[in-house]
Each structure stands twice: as C-alpha cells, then as structure tokens.
Amino acid sequence: MIVLGLDTCLNACSVAVLDGERVLAHETEVMARGHQERLAPMAERAMQAAGLAFNQLERIGVTVGPGSFTGLRVGLAFAKGLGSALSIPIVAVGTLEALAGETPGLVVAAIDARRDQVYLQGFENGRALMAPDALSVDVAAARLAELSMGREVTLVGSGAPLLAEVLPAAKVVAAEGADARQVARIAAAVRTPTPPRPLYLRAPDAKLPA
Numbered sequence: 001m002i003v004l005g006l007d008t009c010l011n012a013c014s015v016a017v018l019d020g021e022r023v024l025a026h027e028t029e030v031m032a033r034g035h036q037e038r039l040a041p042m043a044e045r046a047m048q049a050a051g052l053a054f055n056q057l058e059r060i061g062v063t064v065g066p067g068s069f070t071g072l073r074v075g076l077a078f079a080k081g082l083g084s085a086l087s088i089p090i091v092a093v094g095t096l097e098a099l100a101g102e103t104p105g106l107v108v109a110a111i112d113a114r115r116d117q118v119y120l121q122g123f124e125n126g127r128a129l130m131a132p133d134a135l136s137v138d139v140a141a142a143r144l145a146e147l148s149m150g151r152e153v154t155l156v157g158s159g160a161p162l163l164a165e166v167l168p169a170a171k172v173v174a175a176e177g178a179d180a181r182q183v184a185r186i187a188a189a190v191r192t193p194t195p196p197r198p199l200y201l202r203a204p205d206a207k208l209p210a
Contacts, residue, residue, distance in 0.1 A: 003059045005184030008035040008075035009067025009095045012177030015042045017050040018184040024050035030176045035074045057088055061187025063178050064092040065199035066119040072198050091187035092196030096121035096132050098178035099157045106151050108144055110159030118159035119201055122147045134201035141166040
C-alpha cells in the first residue's frame with residue numbers, strides 16, 4: 001500500500017511516502033510557524049523523490065493532535081482536500097501515538113503544552129496504556145511513576161525533559177514533531193478508516209475571529 005504521511009501538529013513539518021515498509025521519500029523541516037506555506041511544496045517534492053504521481057496514492061495518514069491548534073488544522077485541511085480529490089481514505093493518527101512509534105518496551109510520549117501542562121500518553125510495545133490526556137506537570141509525573149513501577153522507560157517528545165527528573169534513569173528522546181514515516185506506518189495498519197477529526201485536549205490559546 002502506498003501511503004502519504006503528514007505531520008504539522010508541533011514545531012516541525014514532516015512528510016513521508018511509504019510503499020509497505022519501504023520508505024520511498026521523507027522530508028522534515030523544524031518550524032514554529034509557516035506550516036501552511038511549506039506543506040504542499042514538501043508533499044510535492046516527496047512524491048517526485050518517490051517517483052510517483054499523486055493519483056498513485058492509496059491512503060493518506062495525518063496527525064490530528066494534540067498539538068498546535070493552527071498546525072493540526074493545516075495538516076488536516078490539506079489531507080482532506082487531497083483525499084477528496086483523489087477519492088482515497090484519510091486516516092487520523094494521534095500525535096502522541098506517532099511520537100511513540102515503534103519504540104519497544106514502555107514508552108511515554110509527552111508534549112510540552114505550556115501553562116505548566118503536558119499532553120501525555122503511555123504505550124507498551126505499541127499498545128496504548130491510557131488515553132491521551134492534558135495534565136499538569138506534577139500530575140503527569142505522578143502518572144509516570146505509576147506507569148513505570150521501576151521498569152525501564154523511554155520518554156519521547158518536547159515534554160520529556162519536563163518529566164525526566166522523576167525517572168533519572170529514563171532514556172529521553174526530544175522531538176520537535178512526529179515522524180511522518182511513523183504516521184504513514186500507523187495509517188497503513190488501520191483496517192477501517194473513519195473520517196478524521198481534530199483531537200483537542202483543551203481549548204485553543206488563539207481564538208478564531210468571530
């Protein structure tokens with residue numbers, strides 16, 4: 001299955017094209033803003049690098065949050081528009097799930113949500129141990145200690161350094177955004193795609209004009 005993976009939810013814009021497990025193209029740019037201007041050209045370059053036309057895509061995977069209110073809407077709008085034009089399924093992928101990716105063992109994905117909060121979700125060998133949640137750093141640290149129970153832990157994401165003091169022995173993997181290769185892999189594995197919707201764990205900081 002040929003899948004286009006997209007991530008614009010955090011401080012990076014990432015695009016990947018996969019054919020099964022084979023990565024045909026991958027590009028990532030770190031950016032706090034400008035996802036809307038960069039996403040389409042990056043997707044076009046990735047398809048060219050893969051040697052494919054857009055009408056050869058069979059599925060699109062896109063991160064839907066948690067993350068930046070504006071960023072996740074950019075990725076979702078682009079995916080929906082392209083999917084509609086090509087009449088192919090769009091698969092919603094959680095940002096925290098994509099961050100955890102294929103990391104073995106106990107993995108806790110954490111995104112710095114500002115306001116002394118993190119978005120948090122724990123996984124073990126790819127299986128979610130909890131639903132994604134927005135927690136204060138103190139509550140998240142307590143949840144992390146409860147999940148680990150003395151086991152080895154990998155902390156991944158921009159919120160990982162905020163929790164590292166709780167588990168000094170934990171492996172910390174800082175990440176500005178999710179890897180679109182993981183987004184594509186997760187999307188390909190979904191048996192029955194449902195219409196994607198943004199995942200908001202709290203009200204947006206920015207307000208849309210009335």
